[in-house]
Amino acid sequence: MISKLITEIRKKNAPVSVGLDPSLSNIPKKIIDSAIAEHGETFEAAGAAILEYNKAIVDAVYDLVPAVKVQIAMYEQFNIPGLMAFTETVNYCRQKGLIVIGDVKRGDIGSTSVAYAKAHIGKVQIGSASLPVFDEDFCTVNPYLGSDGIRPFIDECNTNDRGIFVLVKTSNPSSGEFQDRVLQDEDSTLYETVGFKVKKWARESMDGKYSNIGAVVGATYPKMGRILRRIMPESYILVPGYGAQGGVGSDVKPFFNDDGLGAIVNSSRGIIAAYKNEKYSKYTEDGYADAARAAVTDMIEDITGIF
């Protein structure tokens, strides 16, 4: 699957993903009001509003970017109808030829991680039928439980040609609380130690020069990105935290290899709520999809400009 992502990144010259992480407060009032008029103040209304908003954004940007990152928490908060909107968003993006990264951050003990791995990048068996479930191309995974929590995901990567990004150094302010601690035996930090594990796991699912086993490293920590880039030479890095969280183009340079590959930078609010940004205010609320397209264009220019 990583070779497919690389092909699409090259074709569009855009190592960029758009984060479809909708919150109702970012969706134009007109869409919310119309969904509530039809469905009442219900989860169904939230699901319908999210789906309409997402589709217009996808229509406006799908020719520019190789991938979307879909943050399941923003859907899960609206119960079953929210998760139906998640599924429909995943399917819609795939129909448009986009690669879908499910930002699900799952992770559990081995026997339970099997269920999560099947749910997101695998298939489950019911009687004689083998059915894909949420059917993302990649998903994000939490490493706190160690190898036996990760291995079922690696197995699904190999069985179904999928990929994962393991959380290594997250973009949030308090990520250092545990991740930056120095381990006594290693004289290296926890995030580096997780990075070394990712390097090892990566060898178990190679797909060309790169591996299906990647890592999440926040744009907000460029120095650590440089270190981790060296530790995990065969892993793609999914880089959140660009844009609304503060990262800019020059911050993400260390996440790339010299071949211009090795990283994909995500922006969520900076794209999907661009219409709220002074810079794109001329598009107005009604033009939120055009504003998203303009913001994607600027982001691609910013990031490809670093090479």
Place this chain on the structure above:
Amino acid sequence: MISKLITEIRKKNAPVSVGLDPSLSNIPKKIIDSAIAEHGETFEAAGAAILEYNKAIVDAVYDLVPAVKVQIAMYEQFNIPGLMAFTETVNYCRQKGLIVIGDVKRGDIGSTSVAYAKAHIGKVQIGSASLPVFDEDFCTVNPYLGSDGIRPFIDECNTNDRGIFVLVKTSNPSSGEFQDRVLQDEDSTLYETVGFKVKKWARESMDGKYSNIGAVVGATYPKMGRILRRIMPESYILVPGYGAQGGVGSDVKPFFNDDGLGAIVNSSRGIIAAYKNEKYSKYTEDGYADAARAAVTDMIEDITGIF
């Protein structure tokens, strides 16, 4: 919420939860066949089979135990119908007066953790309506992202009188890979350091003598349980890994305080698939609910016998 759990534990004299973590391979063939006959080889069939199986087990044990732990991965793998069975299971257990622990192991950066916290132990706003979502009493949370990923859950605990159990030392074989590493500045392990954080977070949501902020520590690591019991005196410990994963009554003694409180021990497969165990084979597959009741009775006797 923790005071409510303690009241129920005392009333039933059972510091025990039953893990409703159904896999199709543990559900009697008759139930699966009948669900497939009605719904075909579909997610709907899986959801229907799980719900029928769960309800019979709940009917057989609800008077014996204070709580159930519902592992969402086992439902999420069956897509929307699976998650509908999760919701219906949660609701059914609450109607029976059981406290519901959602074993969801969520955790994300601050702004996204807000969505997960609302999804599982809070309410979301849609127009003027404020709606509970999956509506568990407690949920489990992954600490890898640090305080800003945990804080939204603490806020929901305080707003809605709910609780959480933070993963500290998990029950699986590879949990030590990262959790057991010694941190240089602290001269203590990562799991102890997370434990010290739990102690701090616990002070932010006290409910009587104990806090709504608890911890997950596996029965498979009793020595570490003893250490963590001392580090987090005000936190309840949710103890998975009893039974099928190998823990026995004497293993869980260190997880309790001298007052006989401070821990709740969970068994999943050991109860819900007891009919497959030689010891309960007289109940046969059809008597799986009676076998579950017998296994719960034995488990309560084993655990209360340690005091």
